[in-house]
Amino acid sequence: MRSQTVVALLASLVIGTLFSTSAKAQFPTAQLGDVVPRDVREMYEKGLQYLAKSQNESGDWSGGSYAGPGVTGMAVMTFLASGEDPNYGIYSTNIRRGLISIVNSQDPNSGILGGNSGPGGHASMYNHGFATLALAEAYGVVNERLLTTGGKKIDRSLGEALELAVRGAVTSQKKNSYGGWRYGADAKDADTSVSGAVMVGLLAARNAGVKVPDEAIDRGVAYFKSMTSPAGQVAYAGLGGFDNSTPRISIGCLVYAVSRRKDMPEFKATLTALTNQMDTSGGSYKSYGNYYQAQALFQGDVEAWEKWNKDLIRQLKASQNDDGSFSGNFGPTVETSLSLLAMALNFRFLPIYER
Template structure:
């Protein structure tokens, strides 16, 4: 898949979005996001830069990438490895660290002013994985919820964490098969035969399932479990509902783009062309995107829905 041309419209949308993010990064290395501020917000913006195809060590966004990584590592507990304020943040932050690991030369990443920052990317990833596994072991569903010590679970938070663990496994960080198997079992139990996925129980899946069905389909694709019945069920759901309205369109597109790319390439191609036109029409003059998730997260997730076009990040490989 490498080497295919990216359309001029997609490149221009992406360039303008990255310039907005670069101009709004603050002196702490993160971005303003209201109540959603934290390492997860930093991670999504960081992923957008990493996915652009620019050299992360010598390219134009080198300093933005390093400041974002410093913020994420600085937010991590040196004892537990947790990157709060929720497992949402922890999952997205783990994914970003894993995608940077092996790509970013971290010899000059540490500024030396804070002992908590004196960790390499590899050490930070291993700590993050440990925190996720500890949380899963404490959870009666073998999955995750907002708090690391929660006993209940939901498919949205669990998707963020599992994608982080799968990225860690892709980066040759040890993640026990048992952990992935437990997560797959949980997602399978939450998926109905028609591909609708429940949120916090199998019975609350009616209505808007686009993001959740995308999460389950994507996890099963990346985990190498396309033999699971939930994979084909969610694939059919995504193909049949690809243009359905959703409450959180930026969030849904972020997962939908990856899921369709992995499971039904021809459908993704036509859907992607429509997405480019939607984003071209809705991108603001400053390069940002509005949305319920706040301007930073909405912009980052809109760009990441396009990032599959570049096929640059390891997690986007087919």
């Protein structure tokens, strides 16, 4: 799977620039045979330009009250997700600086990315999950000999950081009687939102070739099973509390799919619930929901995703700001990254997006 991504990146160099004659960004033909829609290419490029300009000197990104390696990881993934060459492309420096920032944020003892603090009062495991995912997606496609910029050097290799991050997540889970994760690495309770972020990070690391204990994946899936109703609703925390939360249903559906548990009735139930309420316009956490719903639908029902994706493109085109950013409760960096990543299935470059 990783070799396919490398081949795709090399092929994009041959395809050349499709967006403009002056830029070197690659916008490849989608693997399923459809050309990436022009609106997606144009919105995506504007968004990347915004993120490139808003990156901090330290290599990280912040916006509003949200910051940390998880936020930086989201931004790094937006560049990788459209097939940007992470080694010699026009945004390669942004990618390298972001990765250096993520790795250097890691606690060398616990392996937790971001230490014990996080955005908006949320402690480290949200940061850890999204940052682990970014490292997994970069691992194997980034030339690590180039991972030094502006005098900043990386504390350890991407592979070492990823293995350490996996150990940190597994150690945290072992302390948790639910088999999931909460805000802090030592938390005794769990919720499906944080647990989804960490589980996808672990699954991406496994896909990248890093050893992840089967027991950790099995316990995480079992936790989501315990939180899924027969109707496909996914609770947040505790016992019960089922509702039609699109983000949580999408997270559950994605966890079942990427962990290769599509034969489970819970996967089928969450997918049915999701396809019955395909909406891109509502809720306080719509960008978060869109990010997960795009992946869940693509993994579960490509035809449903194609229909939903067209609505998403129209909605995002109408809401993108002139500077390329998107606005919302999470602040411009997170909103822009999540919005772009929700469209990134049109490119299908990230290994986690492979079916």
